[in-house]
Amino acid sequence: MIALNQLRHERLMELRVSGLCCGVYAKFMRPGSHFCPNSKSGSSISSSSVEVKPKIPLYLRPPSFSASLSELKKWHRWAKNLASSVGSSFVRLDNGPDSTLLRRELNWLLQDLLELQHHPVILSLLESDSNENVDTSVALKAPLEELYCAWRQRIEERRPFQYVVGCQHWRDLVLSVQEGVLIPRPETEMIIDIVERVALKTTPKLVHGLWADLGTGSGAIAIATARALATHAHAHAHAHGRVIATDLSPVAVAVAAFNVQRYGLQDMVEVRKGSWFEPLKDIQGKLAGVVSNPPYIASGDIPGLQAEVGQHEPKLALDGGITGTNDLLHLIDGAASMLKPGGFFAFETNGDKQCEFLLNYIENDKSGSFCNVHPVSDFDGIQRFVLGFRQRMV
Amino acid sequence: MPPFILKRSNKGSLLIFQYHRTKTRNLCSSQLVPNFLDSNQNHKVLDSGLSSILLKSTKNRSGSFCTLANSSLLSSQNLHFLYLNPKGWIFAREFGTQAAVELCTSDGLTVDGIVGSKWMIVEESESDWKSHAAAIAQSIQVIKKRLQWKKLMVRLDLLSAELNKPDLWNDPVHAGKISREHGSLMGKMKVVKAFEQELLEHIDMIKLAREENDAELESELMKALLRMRRDSKDKELEALLAGEHDSCSCYIEVQAGAGGTESMDWAAMVMQMYKTWAQRRGYGVTVMDEMPGEIAGIKRATIKVDGEYAFGYAKAEVGVHRLVRISPFDSGKRRHTSFAAVAVIPILGDGSTHVQINESDLRIERFRAGGAGGQHVNTTESAVRIVHIPTGVTATCQNERSQHQNKASAMAVLQSRLDQLEMARQAQMNAQHTQSLTEISWGNQIRTYVLHPYRMVKDLRTNYEVSDPDSVLEGDLDGFILSYLSSSLDKDEGEQ
Ligand SMILES: C[S@@+](CC[C@H](N)C(=O)[O-])C[C@H]1O[C@@H](n2cnc3c(N)ncnc32)[C@H](O)[C@@H]1O
Numbered sequence: 001m002i003a004l005n006q007l008r009h010e011r012l013m014e015l016r017v018s019g020l021c022c023g024v025y026a027k028f029m030r031p032g033s034h035f036c037p038n039s040k041s042g043s044s045i046s047s048s049s050v051e052v053k054p055k056i057p058l059y060l061r062p063p064s065f066s067a068s069l070s071e072l073k074k075w076h077r078w079a080k081n082l083a084s085s086v087g088s089s090f091v092r093l094d095n096g097p098d099s100t101l102l103r104r105e106l107n108w109l110l111q112d113l114l115e116l117q118h119h120p121v122i123l124s125l126l127e128s129d130s131n132e133n134v135d136t137s138v139a140l141k142a143p144l145e146e147l148y149c150a151w152r153q154r155i156e157e158r159r160p161f162q163y164v165v166g167c168q169h170w171r172d173l174v175l176s177v178q179e180g181v182l183i184p185r186p187e188t189e190m191i192i193d194i195v196e197r198v199a200l201k202t203t204p205k206l207v208h209g210l211w212a213d214l215g216t217g218s219g220a221i222a223i224a225t226a227r228a229l230a231t232h233a234h235a236h237a238h239a240h241g242r243v244i245a246t247d248l249s250p251v252a253v254a255v256a257a258f259n260v261q262r263y264g265l266q267d268m269v270e271v272r273k274g275s276w277f278e279p280l281k282d283i284q285g286k287l288a289g290v291v292s293n294p295p296y297i298a299s300g301d302i303p304g305l306q307a308e309v310g311q312h313e314p315k316l317a318l319d320g321g322i323t324g325t326n327d328l329l330h331l332i333d334g335a336a337s338m339l340k341p342g343g344f345f346a347f348e349t350n351g352d353k354q355c356e357f358l359l360n361y362i363e364n365d366k367s368g369s370f371c372n373v374h375p376v377s378d379f380d381g382i383q384r385f386v387l388g389f390r391q392r393m394v
Numbered sequence: 395m396p397p398f399i400l401k402r403s404n405k406g407s408l409l410i411f412q413y414h415r416t417k418t419r420n421l422c423s424s425q426l427v428p429n430f431l432d433s434n435q436n437h438k439v440l441d442s443g444l445s446s447i448l449l450k451s452t453k454n455r456s457g458s459f460c461t462l463a464n465s466s467l468l469s470s471q472n473l474h475f476l477y478l479n480p481k482g483w484i485f486a487r488e489f490g491t492q493a494a495v496e497l498c499t500s501d502g503l504t505v506d507g508i509v510g511s512k513w514m515i516v517e518e519s520e521s522d523w524k525s526h527a528a529a530i531a532q533s534i535q536v537i538k539k540r541l542q543w544k545k546l547m548v549r550l551d552l553l554s555a556e557l558n559k560p561d562l563w564n565d566p567v568h569a570g571k572i573s574r575e576h577g578s579l580m581g582k583m584k585v586v587k588a589f590e591q592e593l594l595e596h597i598d599m600i601k602l603a604r605e606e607n608d609a610e611l612e613s614e615l616m617k618a619l620l621r622m623r624r625d626s627k628d629k630e631l632e633a634l635l636a637g638e639h640d641s642c643s644c645y646i647e648v649q650a651g652a653g654g655t656e657s658m659d660w661a662a663m664v665m666q667m668y669k670t671w672a673q674r675r676g677y678g679v680t681v682m683d684e685m686p687g688e689i690a691g692i693k694r695a696t697i698k699v700d701g702e703y704a705f706g707y708a709k710a711e712v713g714v715h716r717l718v719r720i721s722p723f724d725s726g727k728r729r730h731t732s733f734a735a736v737a738v739i740p741i742l743g744d745g746s747t748h749v750q751i752n753e754s755d756l757r758i759e760r761f762r763a764g765g766a767g768g769q770h771v772n773t774t775e776s777a778v779r780i781v782h783i784p785t786g787v788t789a790t791c792q793n794e795r796s797q798h799q800n801k802a803s804a805m806a807v808l809q810s811r812l813d814q815l816e817m818a819r820q821a822q823m824n825a826q827h828t829q830s831l832t833e834i835s836w837g838n839q840i841r842t843y844v845l846h847p848y849r850m851v852k853d854l855r856t857n858y859e860v861s862d863p864d865s866v867l868e869g870d871l872d873g874f875i876l877s878y879l880s881s882s883l884d885k886d887e888g889e890q
Binding site for chain 2: 101169172187313
């Protein structure tokens with residue numbers, strides 16, 4: 001049922017927004033080009049005040065283009081060779097992708113480019129050396145010329161793969177992403193496990209409270225939290241709570257709203273534009289939970305970032321001030337007054353040292369405000385998250 | 395009601411039914427041959443303890459019942475209720491198992507007897523009922539051999555004894571397991587018994603038809619026998635895949651042997667062979683985990699093969715595959731011999747019992763560790779490695795596009811590995827099929843692929859041999875698989 005609704009939604013959005021590429025994006029896209037914009041314009045978007053129209057990810061576009069199998073094969077061989085030529089040079093340069101990873105991305109690009117049911121067959125035809133069926137016409141979701149351009153951007157300009165295909169797979173979601181919005185990270189997926197295991201399981205009444213995801217970006221945390229609330233509410237036969245997602249970036253607000261809509265969660269997730277808690281003044285002291293992955297990289301580290309990140313993702317999403325803790329400290333201060341007693345918070349941090357610093361800050365400067373405060377490590381063994389509950393009144 | 399009549403609804407069958415009822419009241423075998431394998435239905439009476447009653451009530455002549463002399467199954471524990479159904483036929487409700495009953499025609503002919511009498515088997519096109527019957531009887535023997543009939547009977551005996559214990563349901567989990575296995579064995583045997591019974595009934599009838607010069611009936615029966623003869627070939631094939639987990643999907647794993655790039659390339663070729671084989675069979679193929687070689691090929695890889703009987707077929711490929719060729723990676727153009735090991739893991743269905751995994755026994759780590767992670771890094775690599783601490787078994791999946799999904803897929807692989815380990819422990823399966831990659835000894839070569847100086851692929855277990863390696867490497871494996879399956883099953887039964 002849900003899946004069906006979702007599908008209907010996606011189709012609707014597809015119809016409504018197809019041909020959108022000439023909107024705001026016209027200023028940095030070749031006319032008619034869907035997913036191969038002139039590069040290096042990504043970061044300029046965050047300052048744009050024009051209303052932002054979200055881009056449709058490649059996999060949701062209609063298959064209105066075609067190429068012969070031999071043409072596709074030619075492109076595929078070229079793309080594979082380009083990927084192989086990278087070797088491990090990017091790894092040495094800035095810990096970027098190696099050719100194995102790039103070839104896997106190429107397969108995923110094909111997955112999104114082709115119609116789902118054709119994908120396995122065409123993939124095996126592309127891999128095989130035989131010259132059978134070369135005249136077969138293959139339906140594509142983007143024209144072949146753009147594929148050349150897109151793959152060149154991926155490799156020569158280090159444009160993140162997720163921007164190329166316009167989506168990021170994150171937990172069980174496929175989220176639209178585009179320049180101007182941070183691509184949600186695998187580490188961040190764990191925030192949802194924490195919300196479920198630490199908060200919802202131990203304190204079931206948080207399930208029907210009001211939650212906030214601050215600096216929501218693509219809406220990843222907000223959407224997944226809302227779905228977790230719904231699942232747990234269902235299990236306890238409760239009414240489910242709601243999530244308010246905020247972000248300062250207009251692109252993030254637009255993309256998050258688009259993703260919320262794609263998952264049919266308009267009733268559960270509200271996106272508000274503004275800085276951190278500012279758009280939440282009306283609900284001071286009423287929040288059941290606050291979750292956030294705020295910018296936490298120290299300003300001095302920004303220039304040395306991997307090209308995919310430093311040259312393509314928005315600074316606003318990354319730069320956490322001189323020590324990287326500006327926004328996290330602001331969030332901790334805010335949580336002390338915005339959460340209701342017994343309310344839950346979980347923040348992602350830069351890890352280890354920064355995490356320790358924040359734990360100290362909470363213990364010394366916020367003593368009495370929170371309880372059960374502790375760090376949680378990510379799968380790399382780095383203490384990545386701080387979490388806790390607001391102290392109940394005594 | 396004579397069961398074989400029910401199967402057909404055309405006019406001819408109806409005729410037989412009429413004929414049967416009116417003309418052959420004294421021909422009891424076909425009515426009294428026990429339809430005994432279905433414990434949920436009313437059964438015709440079948441055991442010797444009851445046959446005397448029956449013999450009286452149906453005026454049967456003696457000799458219609460052939461029971462095995464040592465039929466321990468026919469103990470007093472097995473309860474039978476007799477009653478008369480409205481049509482006047484006598485049935486017994488049976489709560490035991492009488493698998494040991496051997497079926498026969500009214501004049502005592504059994505399937506083994508038919509094969510033993512060496513009736514000439516001629517072309518299908520010739521209307522010779524003895525030839526048809528002999529061919530079918532032979533197939534029945536092959537099918538039983540492949541199903542490991544004798545083992546099944548022993549097992550069934552054991553399960554029935556277990557089921558008859560009054561305290562069985564004190565342990566409902568155990569009881570459920572026993573009764574499920576009992577049911578599935580019964581089901582498997584019932585199909586064969588029904589086929590056998592049908593053959594014997596047809597023989598009775600065709601003899602009768604000839605005695606009575608009923609040409610119409612005779613030709614009807616000849617057609618039926620021909621149909622059975624054709625069916626029996628399919629059933630022989632089906633019987634190759636009757637193992638407990640044969641119908642499961644599976645993982646296929648390939649690992650390169652020593653020898654650097656050449657053997658990694660060979661491992662990749664072997665993996666490609668399975669991918670195309672599986673795709674041609676209509677199975678879904680997903681790469682779960684792949685460790686590419688530095689220059690070419692793979693160090694190891696795991697694919698998931700989705701579809702019915704994937705495990706049943708693929709298990710025939712377990713072992714070491716050897717390649718002889720001029721290596722394209724050798725500038726000196728010398729001949730090289732390389733090895734690749736293949737393991738196959740069944741993916742047990744929801745109905746089977748899985749090993750319980752405690753979350754506290756797991757260590758989950760990033761597949762490619764190191765680096766600052768988080769916002770610093772944008773990578774599409776989100777794989778995790780799951781380690782089951784008590785056993786040291788690990789699993790990884792890199793194929794999925796989110797960490798959550800990679801973790802879920804790796805968990806599924808881990809579950810199957812642990813299930814397989816447990817099965818190996820219980821030695822429920824042919825030991826070889828349960829070997830994991832690490833256990834397969836490089837000495838256990840099952841097949842050789844020679845590309846130079848001559849061209850040939852030969853299975854060392856069956857001596858099955860093909861002179862066109864390209865077709866094999868393109869996934870044309872069924873010949874190897876089927877010949878191995880039949881030879882291994884036929885051998886097993888012989889060793890009993
Ligand atoms: C590291 S990103 C996280 C995005 C998303 N939550 C995720 O995990 O993928 C930080 C987000 O905070 C937003 N942000 C930065 N400064 C902000 C502020 N003052 N108020 C609200 N959001 C802000 C950025 O636009 C960006 O979307």
